[in-house]
Amino acid sequence: MSAPSPEIAVKTRSLTRILIYAALIVFAVYYLLPLYVMLVNSLKPLDEIRQGDMLSLPQQFTLDPWFSAWSTAQIGVQPTGLKPYFLNSILMVVPAVAASTLLGALNGYVLTKWRFPGDNLVFTLMLLSCFIPFQIVLIPMAKVLGLLNLAGTTWGLALVHAVYGIGFTTLFFRNYYEAFPTELVRAAMIDGASFFQIFRRILLPSSGPIIVVTVIWQFTNIWNDFLFGVSFADVNSLPMTVALNNLVSSSTGVKEYNVHFAGAILAALPTLIVYVVSGRYFVRGLMAGAVKG
Amino acid sequence: MPFLEIRNLEKKFGNVDVLKGIDLAIEEGGFLVLVGPSGCGKSTLLNTIAGLETITKGEIHINGRKVNDLHPSERDIAMVFQSYALYPNMTVAQNIAFGMEIKGVPKPERDKAVNDVSETLQIKHLLDRKPSQLSGGQRQRVAMGRALVRRPLVFLFDEPLSNLDAKLRVDMRTEIKRLHQSMKTTIVYVTHDQIEAMTLASRIAVLKDGILQQFGTPAEIYNHPANMFVADFMGSPAMNLIPVSVERSGQSVRLSMPQRSGDPLTLALPDSAGKIAGHAGGNVIFGIRPEALTDPDGADRGSAGVVLSECQIEVVEPAGSDTFAVTHLGGKQVVARLRADARVAAGSRMKLAFNLDKAVFFDPGTQLRIA
Known part of the structure; x- marks a missing residue:
């Protein structure tokens, strides 16, 4: 029995390489194709799309569909464009993400560093809330929002998302803080730091990766949500997703595909930016709890 | 009157008796070493002295004051942890000054205290570094600095040398002994290493399964072991x-x-x-x-x-x-x-x-x- 000669080994290896890259490129193209179609067609006048070639580059380059989608397109009955709804989404997402992240961090801190009898039961219940389908809570939630006098407002929507997100954020932070050395908390206790001082001075500064993960996760989910938005918002507090649906499905007369494409990209842009800016930390943060040291 | 006194201390975790009636006393300036195999309850005993664990029964007195129900920060103790437990987001200077900062000590006073301590421990050149930029021995010194700066009545050491390599461990052992001789503060020190116990202690308490096997000077423990466990545990090669x-x-x-x-x-x-x-x-x-x-x-x-x-x-x-x-x-x-x-x-x-x-x-x- 002799080992394969080095030249053959190298050849086999480079052949595998080529196959792997080829497969990866095919997949990448496959995933990027829809984005390409949206982008090219959002930059064409409507006539050009009607000619039928969705894949060709624009012959006559125009940004009009983008301006139209942003500020003049017909959404429902008003020709406002997506702008006010974009603002609604921002006003909904920012407080909801901030509140659920902060509360999740606090929960994770208590569940790992201030253990109390029954803490695991509490954690299990919070974990269960991650598995409750949106549809089940619609009617009770509507009732609660009515009682709180928040029905049909952006704040109400933010509250719904914050509450719904706490289960996930608690899970994230709890698992992250589980690996956080308890001796640090004890050292701080001996140094005289209070419950919140330990949280703010010792734990939070070391929580960068998991905060990034939680923010991305919450931001994407809340921004992309359609069901809560369509159920609980009124005409003036509709989030971007619902407005996009109204733009696409309720415009009378001619279907302006180029405007629809531009609107869809506008709706996806914030999550895209969040991913591009902090995607690196996302992967790193997800791994942080898994592998110690 | 003893400076640190532990009377009939019991500790249960649920149904498990971890400490079963410990009686210990040490005079001011003494060096008490708690030694025993892993799981004997020595770290738990130290944590109860620190106030990081509650006790089920018994009393702990420091300098004539009963501290059973006091918060760790009010017991006038300082602790050096096995993992050093340096705050990773703070510099060495901030680590040392953190306790004073929480207490609201003014900045000039803090800086002076940090300066004095870092001079004693020869870590002045490290003050602006983060713990992740330090070697094991340096972290050890910073952890001791954080304890020293509190000027406590009692120092608690929880296996402070077990993360160091063999040679450094011997050096630091000597250093701790020298520090104790110059400062004359009461120390309680946990270790599983019987050589550390023999070299450092003025009194040794040998524990096994939550029971105090023998309490005495190193010479007593070595020459007149109370039972076969102590005889076998202390000394290398064993008796x-x-x-x-x-x-x-x-x-x-x-x-x-x-x-x-x-x-x-x-x-x-x-x-x-x-x-x-x-x-x-x-x-x-x-x-x-x-x-x-x-x-x-x-x-x-x-x-x-x-x-x-x-x-x-x-x-x-x-x-x-x-x-x-x-x-x-x-x-x-x-x-x-x-x-x-x-x-x-x-x-x-x-x-x-x-x-x-x-x-x-x-x-x-x-x-x-x-x-």
Whole structure:
């Protein structure tokens, strides 16, 4: 029995390489194709799309569909464009993400560093809330929002998302803080730091990766949500997703595909930016709890 | 009046008794070492002194004040943790000053204290670094600095050297001892390393399964172990514990132990070993430290209790400063500590000197020392 000669080994290896890259490129193209179609067609006048070639580059380059989608397109009955709804989404997402992240961090801190009898039961219940389908809570939630006098407002929507997100954020932070050395908390206790001082001075500064993960996760989910938005918002507090649906499905007369494409990209842009800016930390943060040291 | 006093301390985790009635007391400036195998409750005991664990029963007094229900920060203690527990997001200076910052000590005062402590520990050049940029030994110093700056009544050390490599550990051990000598603060120190316990302590408490086995000075613990566990745990190589039968022949008392081959080895006890005479006709455990079992030339000439006897040497282990010879007596492997240049060969027979003045005897049933 002799080992394969080095030249053959190298050849086999480079052949595998080529196959792997080829497969990866095919997949990448496959995933990027829809984005390409949206982008090219959002930059064409409507006539050009009607000619039928969705894949060709624009012959006559125009940004009009983008301006139209942003500020003049017909959404429902008003020709406002997506702008006010974009603002609604921002006003909904920012407080909801901030509140659920902060509360999740606090929960994770208590569940790992201030253990109390029954803490695991509490954690299990919070974990269960991650598995409750949106549809089940619609009617009770509507009732609660009515009682709180928040029905049909952006704040109400933010509250719904914050509450719904706490289960996930608690899970994230709890698992992250589980690996956080308890001796640090004890050292701080001996140094005289209070419950919140330990949280703010010792734990939070070391929580960068998991905060990034939680923010991305919450931001994407809340921004992309359609069901809560369509159920609980009124005409003036509709989030971007619902407005996009109204733009696409309720415009009378001619279907302006180029405007629809531009609107869809506008709706996806914030999550895209969040991913591009902090995607690196996302992967790193997800791994942080898994592998110690 | 003792400076730190622990009375009948009990600690339960659920149904598990971790500490079963511990009584300890140490004078001001003393160095108390809690030693024992893992799971013996020594770290739990330290944590109860620190206030990081509640206690189920008993009392803890520091400087005449009962501290049972006080928060860790109010007990006037400082602790050095096994992992050092340096705050990773703060610089060395901020780490040391954190406690004062929480207390609201003004900045100039803080800076001065940090400066003084870092000078004592020679870490001045490290003040602006983060803990992740420090070596193990440097982290250790910073952790001690954070404890020193509090000027506490009692220092608590939780296995502070166990994360260092062997050489650094010896250096830091000396440093801790020097620091203790110059500051004269009371220290409670947890370790599983019996050499650390012997070298540092003014008092040693040996624990096993949550029970205090023996509490005494290092010399007491080493020379007069209370039971077979302490005898076996303290000292390296461990004390030889040989099952023997006690025989009376006329006026003298002899110990008899079977060898692997040939007649049993017998040792005539000197007159001083009177207590053991009462056990004639019975069996006892004969405890002799390796250094009390040596080659005839290396034996203590001042001792009247030296008895020579020929033994079969099975293994020879030269260790540089000493040579260890292993023989077989009473069904047990027995280690003798010979001079480094003793002439000995494995498989041969040689005369070994038993220093019976240093021997101790245990009851095989209760395992307690009888003489």
